Amino acid sequence: MLIGALQALYGPAIPAFRREFGLSPSAAGMGLSAHFVGGVAGVLLFDRLYGRIGNRQLLGSSYLLMAAGAAGVALAPTWPAALAAALLAGLGFGGIDYGLNQLFATGFGHRSTAMLNVLNAHFGVGAILGPALVGAVGADRYPAVFLGFALANLPLLLCLKGVRDRSPRPDGGAGESGPVLARSLGSVLAVFVTLYVLHVGIEAGVGGWEPTHLESVGYGAGAAATATSVYWLMMTVGRFLVVPIALRCSAQTIVTVSCAGMTVCLLLAGVPELAPYAYAGVGLFIAPIFPTGLPWLNRAAPQARRAGAIVIAASMVGGVAAGPALGKAIELSGTGAVPLLLSGVSALCLAATLWLIRTTRPS
Missing domain, CATH: 1.20.1250.20 (MFS general substrate transporter like domains)
Structure with missing residues (x-):
């Protein structure tokens, strides 16, 4: 839900970005682009580390990166600093997106497809609630929304004990495809x-x-x-x-x-x-x-x-x-x-x- 909300927060905040930093529409839209660039980098970086360090460390560091990036967007004094913070938040976003999807795809056996749909449905719930929150408090108060988002990440660090540090091998299922040559x-x-x-x-x-x-x-x-x-x-x-x-x-x-x-x-x-x-x-x-x-x-x-x-x-x-x-x-x-x-x-x-x-x- 949190990564869904984060992705959806940038759009409603664009009018406030433009007023505060004196940006054109295309320049203000760079915030979401920086987030996605960080997301791609996060997926590829954490894939390189997957299997070398434990899953708990991967997810925990992703939570911290996303929290730090969101706080940076809220507190940035200049637009380049805000873009750098959005890139950092995107890095954590990519790590979580890759990490959770990979763990759900391999960790639930024949139920993996169902559980992945549950996981990604909650991404959608966050994407619906994020803009609604910005609309409720007002776009000009986007720093408070991003700071609140950053703080909401931190309790997740206490919930990592249920994550297995090493992932099981994916198994085959009845009626499913077999390994390709x-x-x-x-x-x-x-x-x-x-x-x-x-x-x-x-x-x-x-x-x-x-x-x-x-x-x-x-x-x-x-x-x-x-x-x-x-x-x-x-x-x-x-x-x-x-x-x-x-x-x-x-x-x-x-x-x-x-x-x-x-x-x-x-x-x-x-x-x-x-x-x-x-x-x-x-x-x-x-x-x-x-x-x-x-x-x-x-x-x-x-x-x-x-x-x-x-x-x-x-x-x-x-x-x-x-x-x-x-x-x-x-x-x-x-x-x-x-x-x-x-x-x-x-x-x-x-x-x-x-x-x-x-x-x-x-x-």
């Missing part, structure tokens, strides 16, 4: 990375461009903003709803149905009367892909220890790259083409999933 490993990892980059690009693309598209087809600004909030809410709801399904169905089945449903909903979003409801459906179907793909990857490629870190880092890169790439495509084709463009990307996600199922099927 060494000669196929590179291709499997490349397609997993592609799936994660593309689906996070869709996630960020809908979140960023849904309001613009809805306004272009006749909806008011307020209705468009509400519909976008519903989209993010449905992502959280979807992860909770898939938990009992994950105990009965394989990860491959869940990801396939999710990609197919996401593609259909994006095509329906091209119909103005259906668009707000279709975007809510996209949130529902896209929700399980990130947490469900990780245990599938761990079972399919247990010999590739760094695979989880690579796809988690790739997902962050997808979120960063989605805005400029989709913006350029919209410049060429117009705002009305948003759902069609995204449905094409979603179809590629479905094709990647079907290829992975065929390649990782047990012999």
Whole structure:
């Protein structure tokens, strides 16, 4: 919940950043970019340390880095200092994102898929509550919000005794994929990375461009903003709803149905009367892909220890790259083409999933 809230705090604080430091909109947006750069670095750094030092030390140091970075954003006297603090907070964010996802993917056996959806659903809860908190206290009081966030990290240091210092090997499960052959490993990892980059690009693309598209087809600004909030809410709801399904169905089945449903909903979003409801459906179907793909990857490629870190880092890169790439495509084709463009990307996600199922099927 805390890392979900942290990621969502920067946007509502942008007006206050601009007033306090005299920034342009693009310069103020660099705060979130610095956070994501730190996040990618944190994933890759803590992956290098994974297995060399204990899991408790990895998580504990991540909590401290995130707390220190958030306090730095609150107290920074200049914008470069605030950016450095956001980078530091992102470093801890990446360590926690990687550490918890990796531990949940390997630590719960056949329940890993269900537990990962529970974990990532609470990320969504935090992402909903963070902006609500800034809205309640006022953007000008963002230092108090970031300081409160920093303090909220510290009690987590007392809750590390339940974390095993060494992770078990991922196990296979009935109906799941088998380990891929060494000669196929590179291709499997490349397609997993592609799936994660593309689906996070869709996630960020809908979140960023849904309001613009809805306004272009006749909806008011307020209705468009509400519909976008519903989209993010449905992502959280979807992860909770898939938990009992994950105990009965394989990860491959869940990801396939999710990609197919996401593609259909994006095509329906091209119909103005259906668009707000279709975007809510996209949130529902896209929700399980990130947490469900990780245990599938761990079972399919247990010999590739760094695979989880690579796809988690790739997902962050997808979120960063989605805005400029989709913006350029919209410049060429117009705002009305948003759902069609995204449905094409979603179809590629479905094709990647079907290829992975065929390649990782047990012999």
